[in-house]
Amino acid sequence: MNVAVIGAGWAGLSAAHTLKKAGCAVTVYESGHQPGGRARSVQSPDLSKPVDNGQHILLGAYTETLALMKSCGVDAAEHLHREPLYLGTPNNTFRLRPPRFPGGRAGMLFGLLGALGLSWQSKYHLVRSLYQLERKHWKISPDTPTLSQWLRNQKQTHAACKYFWHPLCLAALNTHPDEADAQIMANVLKDSLGNRHKGATDVLIANDLLTSLWPTQVCRSLNLHLSTPIRRMTRSKNGFCLNDRYEHAAVILATSAHSAKKLLADLPECNDGKTLHTQLSTFEYRRIATLWIELTQPWESLPPRPMLMLEDDPKQHAYGQWLFNHAHIKGSRNRNLLAIVTSDANVLESLPREKAVHYLLNQLATETGDACPMPTIRGHTFVVEKRATFAATPNLARPAAQTPWRGLWLAGDWTDTGYPAVLEGAVRSGLTAAKHVLVGRVQSCL
Numbered sequence: 199m200n201v202a203v204i205g206a207g208w209a210g211l212s213a214a215h216t217l218k219k220a221g222c223a224v225t226v227y228e229s230g231h232q233p234g235g236r237a238r239s240v241q242s243p244d245l246s247k248p249v250d251n252g253q254h255i256l257l258g259a260y261t262e263t264l265a266l267m268k269s270c271g272v273d274a275a276e277h278l279h280r281e282p283l284y285l286g287t288p289n290n291t292f293r294l295r296p297p298r299f300p301g302g303r304a305g306m307l308f309g310l311l312g313a314l315g316l317s318w319q320s321k322y323h324l325v326r327s328l329y330q331l332e333r334k335h336w337k338i339s340p341d342t343p344t345l346s347q348w349l350r351n352q353k354q355t356h357a358a359c360k361y362f363w364h365p366l367c368l369a370a371l372n373t374h375p376d377e378a379d380a381q382i383m384a385n386v387l388k389d390s391l392g393n394r395h396k397g398a399t400d401v402l403i404a405n406d407l408l409t410s411l412w413p414t415q416v417c418r419s420l421n422l423h424l425s426t427p428i429r430r431m432t433r434s435k436n437g438f439c440l441n442d443r444y445e446h447a448a449v450i451l452a453t454s455a456h457s458a459k460k461l462l463a464d465l466p467e468c469n470d471g472k473t474l475h476t477q478l479s480t481f482e483y484r485r486i487a488t489l490w491i492e493l494t495q496p497w498e499s500l501p502p503r504p505m506l507m508l509e510d511d512p513k514q515h516a517y518g519q520w521l522f523n524h525a526h527i528k529g530s531r532n533r534n535l536l537a538i539v540t541s542d543a544n545v546l547e548s549l550p551r552e553k554a555v556h557y558l559l560n561q562l563a564t565e566t567g568d569a570c571p572m573p574t575i576r577g578h579t580f581v582v583e584k585r586a587t588f589a590a591t592p593n594l595a596r597p598a599a600q601t602p603w604r605g606l607w608l609a610g611d612w613t614d615t616g617y618p619a620v621l622e623g624a625v626r627s628g629l630t631a632a633k634h635v636l637v638g639r640v641q642s643c644l
């Protein structure tokens with residue numbers, strides 16, 4: 199079977215890899231000059247080596263991604279720094295350190311009870327809410343659709359919101375808790391805290407570029423057309439015609455929702471097609487800003503954690519939420535690197551870039567203090583992804599892989615994976631679309 203995959207992000211590549219392994223003739227069309235999509239690399243003249251467009255983390259619960267790496271012959275232990283979830287500020291105003299044994303939920307429970315910076319009242323309400331959520335099979339009542347509404351209903355304290363719920367929500371959903379879908383947040387918790395697999399809550403950080411985890415290996419064996427944007431997709435006698443030129447029996451559309459909407463416009467009209475078009479029009483997007491800083495030497499004096507929490511407070515021009523210190527990433531290819539990450543970074547939109555960088559560096563200096571002076575900065579680059587993820591808001595109708603057009607399937611982190619816009623969701627969506635192609639389960643309105 200001759201299949202086209204449009205888009206070489208993690209969704210498209212996982213689909214292409216699966217189809218290729220199953221014996222299909224697969225061609226991947228990618229508009230960019232490199233694969234990886236929103237997990238690609240960027241080269242800045244101010245840094246000595248390329249960096250990812252944004253600092254990513256994976257979780258131990260990302261089982262399909264880890265299985266994919268394995269099937270590509272990549273040793274996860276070699277390429278991913280792995281450690282139990284640790285939430286803590288550089289100056290220890292807050293610290294939640296679940297013990298290594300027992301891991302998972304029990305570990306988190308011990309971690310919460312021993313957390314620094316939370317009162318006993320905060321701990322009690324936090325543990326109670328997590329326990330109740332699990333008892334309700336991680337289902338959120340429709341009366342509290344947003345995370346903030348649910349948190350108020352659960353009587354969560356200011357400190358619990360500030361140090362636990364809000365940072366986790368921004369990191370996982372890239373959406374402010376006032377707007378974030380409480381059910382998607384519960385799904386994330388279910389998959390990590392509610393997961394019986396012991397390492398599910400572990401944090402995994404790539405010690406090299408994300409594309410080197412598996413996309414590079416997969417691309418070597420694929421028929422990949424880079425710098426080839428698909429601008430037009432029409433029906434043809436035997437399937438689909440792309441750019442009035444490339445004929446394929448089946449297509450997996452693995453672009454962003456935004457591009458998918460444009461490409462579907464030239465297909466024959468039908469009612470379900472209109473519904474899909476409306477669904478794709480309702481997506482809103484949120485930014486993620488990453489300030490990459492290269493130092494003249496590794497910053498060893500910070501607490502020995504690759505990921506530290508920053509205390510963001512936009513009213514005080516403190517916009518950074520996480521600090522990643524590559525000095526403490528096992529096997530890092532650039533130990534002099536730091537990343538300051540701001541999720542749901544629309545707040546930075548109105549600021550000139552130099553001003554934003556200035557505020558982020560100021561915040562870093564304030565929060566790390568004199569005890570751990572930062573080595574000299576060699577260079578920095580500020581990467582803002584405008585459409586980093588879709589806004590994970592309540593009642594967002596995310597389309598399934600099936601489309602009304604026979605032989606056309608959707609993939610991407612925005613499809614109905616149950617996950618927010620994350621790598622694991624992208625991989626799973628690609629696997630789902632590929633499986634549909636393989637079993638030939640087609641529902642058509644034509």
Ligand SMILES: Cc1cc2nc3c(=O)[nH]c(=O)nc-3n(C[C@H](O)[C@H](O)[C@H](O)COP(=O)(O)OP(=O)(O)OC[C@H]3O[C@@H](n4cnc5c(N)ncnc54)[C@H](O)[C@@H]3O)c2cc1C
Pocket residue numbers: 204205206207208209210227228229230233234235236237251252253254255256426427428429452453454457486487488583585586587609610611612619620621622624
């Ligand atoms: C800064 C940042 C930080 C993030 N942090 C995390 C994190 O910590 N953990 C996590 O799990 N996830 C994180 N994410 C989200 C994660 O990167 C995405 O969920 C994932 O990469 C999406 O993959 P995808 O294949 O669905 O989409 P994309 O990566 O967007 O892939 C779509 C591809 O289609 C191509 N394309 C579009 N239109 C066309 C066309 N017309 N013709 C041909 N090609 C086309 C695009 O160029 C792109 O390569 C982050 C994202 C960003 C931007």
